[in-house]
Amino acid sequence: MDLAVAAAVRELLAEVGYGRVTVDAVAARAGVGKAAIYRRYATKQEMLFAAVVHDVPAAPLPDTGSLRGDLTALAHVVVGQLADPAGASVVLNLMAEASNNPALVERFTPAFIDSQRAVITMLVERAVDRGELAELPDLDLLHALLGGTALSWLHTLRLDPQDLPDKLARLACTALGHA
Amino acid sequence: MDLAVAAAVRELLAEVGYGRVTVDAVAARAGVGKAAIYRRYATKQEMLFAAVVHDVPAAPLPDTGSLRGDLTALAHVVVGQLADPAGASVVLNLMAEASNNPALVERFTPAFIDSQRAVITMLVERAVDRGELAELPDLDLLHALLGGTALSWLHTLRLDPQDLPDKLARLACTALGHA
Amino acid sequence: MDLAVAAAVRELLAEVGYGRVTVDAVAARAGVGKAAIYRRYATKQEMLFAAVVHDVPAAPLPDTGSLRGDLTALAHVVVGQLADPAGASVVLNLMAEASNNPALVERFTPAFIDSQRAVITMLVERAVDRGELAELPDLDLLHALLGGTALSWLHTLRLDPQDLPDKLARLACTALGHA
């Protein structure tokens, strides 16, 4: 049931975009009554969130052997996710709604933020082990730098995603004081 | 009358939050007919944008005498704007809506993005003139770095804005290859 | 507008029956928003009532020259209205709802009951003038007798309406003590 709903949500997001997704349409597509949806999710937003967030733990990053390589790989993933219009739209809309609805944040954080942070932590710890970094840097700042800069580049400035991953990786390296 | 509308918008944003602002409520609060609003703004979003953005070009950045000082001053302004819940909410919601409605971008870019970019350009040009920078860096990346990292820090990670401006300025300096 | 709604209601009553009439369907059929309907009528029932009651003042009864003739004519009208399934359904449903919702009664009475009563009053007054009746009988009882007996015959006992008008007229005459 939850699976049918989540699938319907993702299909509709891809087909019509965040603003046009309708609870009725989701219910119809999933072959489900609206009541069943509202029994699980208090609002449309929670439903969207749950459907989108459920399959985040996508690709574990490989160890490329260097900090620069790892950062480039990570940047590709981040940019890839945010450059996809549907995914980005959901992220942006949920951020926007979270800015008014603190309750959403509680659910956002563990599923989204923490898993991202774990990846970043692992990545810099590997660099420390390799001796590429003298000490652990400010992880929050690195986290914000990677995600925020990509977001802004793609969706505020609306620039070309083409060589953004490389720029981002170089930027992060420089910021970490790494040659 | 634009003033009454803008005032009403800002009051309502503060009172009920972005998602609860209604064109009817704005019209009633401003003592204005809805038609008058739609004569000026094509959509609710444009109205909100205009009302919130109208006084952005308020503070022209002073020349502090050093790149680091200028960046710190700029970071304080950026963080100040984004840390305000109402303003940030509007920015986030407009970004979200823009992600589904490219037409919105056309209207917002000149007023918002271009004026920000002008400030950044001026700032680095001063640094080049001073000899602090050897050449003009990637302005887009710097732009995305400053706005995006602040946005992400404050509204994705929801961390403390306290020493963010200093962190941001240091980050930008390092990224520019400046001591 | 009200006319379009009333027409749509009557069409749908005829097509699908009272229980299947939907506010959405009425709105769609009338080319009208649901809000417009709910601006006029607090509930679906009020809308149905208004649509059905609006054209009651149909046929003024002719003077046939005798009490018996007048009563027969009236009985034909009454039976004719109640034998029509759609009309009867509305009357029955509104009676049923009125039995739980006294507010409906307030609106029912003037439009429906009083106009019926006026006809009956006129009819017996003519009979008194003619000398067919010695004095004014109990009008309420005559009213209840004509409407109620027809209703019960047709919709409780579900008998043939064929010679009901004549039976009714004879019954009423006898009850009035008229040869």
Added chain:
Amino acid sequence: MDLAVAAAVRELLAEVGYGRVTVDAVAARAGVGKAAIYRRYATKQEMLFAAVVHDVPAAPLPDTGSLRGDLTALAHVVVGQLADPAGASVVLNLMAEASNNPALVERFTPAFIDSQRAVITMLVERAVDRGELAELPDLDLLHALLGGTALSWLHTLRLDPQDLPDKLARLACTALGHA
């Protein structure tokens, strides 16, 4: 368990009125699963009908020794049943629903109509035996007259039930051509 359901129905009818009675509420109140209710009654209406009608055959009419006396006694019973708001509401609502759903009629007729008719038949047969009536009158018309006139008096015209039984008995006597 039928008793618990019937009791719950009657309580709820008294508390909230026909329109607000819910199968879920009945089940909960009766401490019974909904499935158990639908195993016995095909629809909510049948359940209501069964619960309300179950104790109708309560009072067998006594032989008062005269047609007029018998009719008065019967009229008291009829008026008593219809004057009770809850009972009347159910009768009216079931009539209304039956007018759209002929299938309901099949179920209700034997239990309701036929038992009433048996009483009336017995009553006039006694009158014939006594010599008060020369021949058997139109039983259907008498049936419709008694029930319908009472219904209309109480629930269409909404008049006082006070002396209705006497009026009804006198009316029926006159209609039967009995002094």
Added chain:
DNA sequence: CATTAATCGAGACGGTACGTCTTGTCTTGCA
């Protein structure tokens, strides 16, 4: 100064989605 034209506040309108509710069926888990 008078007349026309534009603009205003007010608010009804068509449309659309929301979240709630109820019905009658189907499932689960306890006795």
Added chain:
DNA sequence: TGCAAGACAAGACGTACCGTCTCGATTAATG
């Protein structure tokens, strides 16, 4: 096995809001 508890699909309800529109009344500009 049989029942209570309650999840489920379907679909109507009444509400809220958007963006368009019609209305008089008031103002502005013009002849």
